[in-house]
Amino acid sequence: WRGRDLAADPSRWTHVLTSDEIAELDDALRRARAGGVDVIDLTPETFPLPTLAPRLRRMRDDLVHGLGVYLIRGLPVERYDRWETCAAFYGMGTHMGWACPQNAAGHVLGHDLGRDPNDPATRTYTTSAAQPFHTDSADVVGLCCLNNDVVGGDSMVASVVEIWNRMRSESPAALRTLAEPFPVDRKGEIPPGCGPTYDMPVFHVHRGDGSGSEPAEPTLMNAGPEWLLSGIYDRNFIASAQARFDVENDGVPRLTSAQTEALDALDAMCLDDDVCLHMRLEPGDIQWLHNHTTLHARTAYGVDPGGRDAGEPPPRHLLRLWITPPNARPLPASFATRFGSVTVGPERGGIRVEGQTPYCALE
Structure with a gap:
């Protein structure tokens, strides 16, 4: 596909959550919280989505075998607290596949908060620096936008x-x-x-x-x-x-x-206007990408130099998931060097180091 063509027809790759689907998410959140289930322990069984789950599976099929890009809009992050937002995103992810650790620390839920890009220990995706076109160490990446009140920080995708x-x-x-x-x-x-x-x-x-x-x-x-x-x-x-x-x-x-x-x-x-699909994620948007058939990038962003009042949320905050879907495509044997295993399952993809314990940070 060409970015220019997809931009002209968002209906091919965009879905706005319906009121019934949001009600399902609300109900799943109430059940999980009442049951004391930690976010990382959510499963399709403990986070049931009777109507939305089949849609997510169809979207997953299109990600892996079709366009490789999909945008869900309308997650009500403005009324969810942090636990609810993280649980809603992670819970939807469980219907997509297995979550992978994204760094040596074992984070299965990443946070893009605009950290200092000059810190050598900081991964680029967590900073405000431009992120050139790349793929991630997982079959599928999901980004959930909580806040994007910055200049720049736009998403770009190429086939x-x-x-x-x-x-x-x-x-x-x-x-x-x-x-x-x-x-x-x-x-x-x-x-x-x-x-x-x-x-x-x-x-x-x-x-x-x-x-x-x-x-x-x-x-x-x-x-x-x-x-x-x-x-x-x-x-x-x-x-x-x-x-x-x-x-x-x-x-x-x-x-x-x-x-x-x-x-x-x-x-x-990748930057050619005919090739590149440009999009700006707004609060409540969830972008899903297939890493084997798309490259993605992000423009640099800056914050109002006047600063923000104490207690205000960070000007940009995105959550990130890496997913191995059960319908993942076969990979070349050489990918094992980066993916660890190319066999479809929970051990494929991600960053895996000795002594690592996966966990889900809410901040």
């Missing part, structure tokens, strides 16, 4: 298939380079038995039968229906590998000029 097709005709040499491995930094979030960096191509053509096999010349083949295309990309982590490691001591090669030019071409194509 991996559209980019692939354009590069095949406009930049075939760059596409071939992007199908070859790049060194990537783990930024200290190192799974057991792994090193601090790993090698990964951006684009993968692979069989859809679960074998995980990839052709020797993926950019030259005429792929049939038995083949899938998956993207996996984060230029910040590629740049970090160049900055923190070297050839002599760490065995991390320097990027060639061809590699740098290919990454530049990819980033520029």
Whole structure:
């Protein structure tokens, strides 16, 4: 798909919660709170959504096998307290699949609060800095907007298939380079038995039968229906590998000029107005994206320099979920380097380190 086409027809990828669906959420929240269920312990059984759950499953099917982008609007965050908002989002997520830890600390519910981007220990998504086009370490990512009273901070999404097709005709040499491995930094979030960096191509053509096999010349083949295309990309982590490691001591090669030019071409194509879908998340919006068939980004944002009164909520606050859906597509075997397991199930995807205990922070 092209961003321009989706922007012209939001009905293809947007749903506004009905009054009946909101009533179901309210009822599920009352039951969970009365039962003393912690947010992280919610399940489809303890958070029943008789009408909304089938819609979420249909949306999940379209995410994995269709457009790869969906927006739900109208979650009543203005009248929910923090527990209710987190529980509503997480509870909906349980009907999508299994939640994955998003960092070494084991957070299964992330918070974008505009932290200091100059702090090296801070992940970019939690700061106010621009986040270039990338994918996450999970099949599906969900973002729930609580507040977005800032200048900037807009969301951008691009189709991996559209980019692939354009590069095949406009930049075939760059596409071939992007199908070859790049060194990537783990930024200290190192799974057991792994090193601090790993090698990964951006684009993968692979069989859809679960074998995980990839052709020797993926950019030259005429792929049939038995083949899938998956993207996996984060230029910040590629740049970090160049900055923190070297050839002599760490065995991390320097990027060639061809590699740098290919990454530049990819980033520029993502920003093309015909390719990129722009959206601004408003309070109550929930954006869902399929990481293997879309790349997403966020513009930098700033806060009114006049400041805010004590007790006011943060000017921008988004909740984040990483989900492994039970209908997840097969992945190439090489994805195991980043996803841990490519077998569909609760252990696939996420950031997993030794001694980690997943938990759900409400703040």
